[in-house]
Amino acid sequence: MKTRALPVLAMTAIFAFGCEEPVSTSGSETSSAAPVAWAYQLQDTDPERVAANQTFDWIVMDASATGGPDGAYSVAQVESISSSGKRPICYLSIGEAEEYRGYWDPAWNTNPPSWLGPENPDWPGNYKVRFWEPGWQQIIFDRIRAITAQGFQGLYLDIVDGYYYWSVENPENTMADRDMAQFVLAIGDTLREYGGIDQLLVPQNGEYIVVESHVAGALAEQYLSTIDAIGIEDIFYYGEADENNPWSPDTGRQQVLADEFLPRGIEVLSVEYLTVPTLIEQYRQAAWDRGYHPYASVRALDVLTDGLPSEPVSAAGDEPLGFPTSLTIHPMPGLQDRTLSLAIHSELPPTQVRIRLFDVRGHALGMQESVLSPGESTAQLHLERPLSSSVLLYRVESDSGTLATGKFLVVK
Numbered sequence: 001m002k003t004r005a006l007p008v009l010a011m012t013a014i015f016a017f018g019c020e021e022p023v024s025t026s027g028s029e030t031s032s033a034a035p036v037a038w039a040y041q042l043q044d045t046d047p048e049r050v051a052a053n054q055t056f057d058w059i060v061m062d063a064s065a066t067g068g069p070d071g072a073y074s075v076a077q078v079e080s081i082s083s084s085g086k087r088p089i090c091y092l093s094i095g096e097a098e099e100y101r102g103y104w105d106p107a108w109n110t111n112p113p114s115w116l117g118p119e120n121p122d123w124p125g126n127y128k129v130r131f132w133e134p135g136w137q138q139i140i141f142d143r144i145r146a147i148t149a150q151g152f153q154g155l156y157l158d159i160v161d162g163y164y165y166w167s168v169e170n171p172e173n174t175m176a177d178r179d180m181a182q183f184v185l186a187i188g189d190t191l192r193e194y195g196g197i198d199q200l201l202v203p204q205n206g207e208y209i210v211v212e213s214h215v216a217g218a219l220a221e222q223y224l225s226t227i228d229a230i231g232i233e234d235i236f237y238y239g240e241a242d243e244n245n246p247w248s249p250d251t252g253r254q255q256v257l258a259d260e261f262l263p264r265g266i267e268v269l270s271v272e273y274l275t276v277p278t279l280i281e282q283y284r285q286a287a288w289d290r291g292y293h294p295y296a297s298v299r300a301l302d303v304l305t306d307g308l309p310s311e312p313v314s315a316a317g318d319e320p321l322g323f324p325t326s327l328t329i330h331p332m333p334g335l336q337d338r339t340l341s342l343a344i345h346s347e348l349p350p351t352q353v354r355i356r357l358f359d360v361r362g363h364a365l366g367m368q369e370s371v372l373s374p375g376e377s378t379a380q381l382h383l384e385r386p387l388s389s390s391v392l393l394y395r396v397e398s399d400s401g402t403l404a405t406g407k408f409l410v411v412k
Helices: 047-052 075-083 134-150 160-169 176-195 207-211 218-226 251-264 277-290
Strands: 038-040 058-061 087-093 096-098 116-119 126-129 154-158 200-203 229-233 267-273 293-297 327-331 339-346 351-359 364-372 375-382 390-398 401-410
Touching: 038 267, 038 293, 047 075, 075 087, 075 134, 087 096, 087 134, 087 200, 126 160, 134 176, 154 176, 160 176, 160 207, 176 200, 176 207, 176 218, 207 218, 207 251, 218 251, 229 251, 251 267, 251 277, 267 277, 277 293, 277 364, 327 390, 327 401, 339 351, 339 364, 351 375, 364 375
Parallel strands: 038 058, 058 087, 087 154, 154 200, 200 229, 229 267, 267 293
Antiparallel strands: 096 126, 116 126, 327 339, 339 375, 351 364, 351 390, 390 401
16 A cells, blocks of 8 residues: 655544544454454353353354254344354354254265365364365355354354465475465355345464465455454464464564454454463564454363453543653654654653554554653654554553553644
């Protein structure tokens, strides 16, 4: 996105949650509010507990308590979640078949259809599928009709990265990247045909698909304009354990998200499988800094943990260390090459600080360390992505806590 710098208006104030949100350019042609926080539970999900938990407003869950048609959640159960102010989003594997689903035919064990591939050795009962074949795609389209009839408000698509198996690991289809992208587009059309244009479409993982050779360009733009968010697993912690793996940020994946997804207003739903509080707090801060919505759980996804709201500053009424007016910041004209110059007025003694900038959704835009001296000074903050005309939020913090928060308006 190319932008031109125009005058910047300063609006110094203590942060308030009532700021106007910029319009998202992703997904359906509607204004779907970003989540404050999200949750992810696929097994043992109790709709009453989900409805009662007020720490998140998007919930990814299965269509069935058992995985099969006998345990399908009723319309009333799904509606109870919606009525509590949450958006229930249904998990759907599109890159593997699962033998416990209602569509599974036991005869396939000895006489498989042409689209059914080998069993996944890491997940018994799950089978690779030739997702480009019409037989498999019709199964998915039929499931979408049933899911929307239950009252779900979106789909969370798993095994989108399954194209890699068929194009690289078992190179049967060199155009599998293109075929998966086109399949996701068809799923989006079907979802909104049956459920309405407000339905959310969220692929999990597979972020590299938009830069693959047969997708990059026009098809990637279609893909990115069709989805509303992307789910991301294990982007900060990686290892052989189910939970609490070593800190190992995947900078390559993070760069693709920063370059291709976040600038288009696509929400990033990050999940890490952590149970240690110190790791969860480390993860939560790292996710905030990159503009992700974090969630921590166990890999089995059979418990409901509280959401982790991505709020960049303290809530109203939580005064920052008694300095509500002793430190103010406003932007200087001339945004160039993602660098924003800031004018600072401080009444504090010389202090080492971190200046963090956020958009109104809580997405981090950048951070700059600086030493503030009493009086007037300036600082330059390098932005992670281009800005649009909007209210921006700042937080100034030292090792002892938050010193000041505020907002200003950037006009382009």
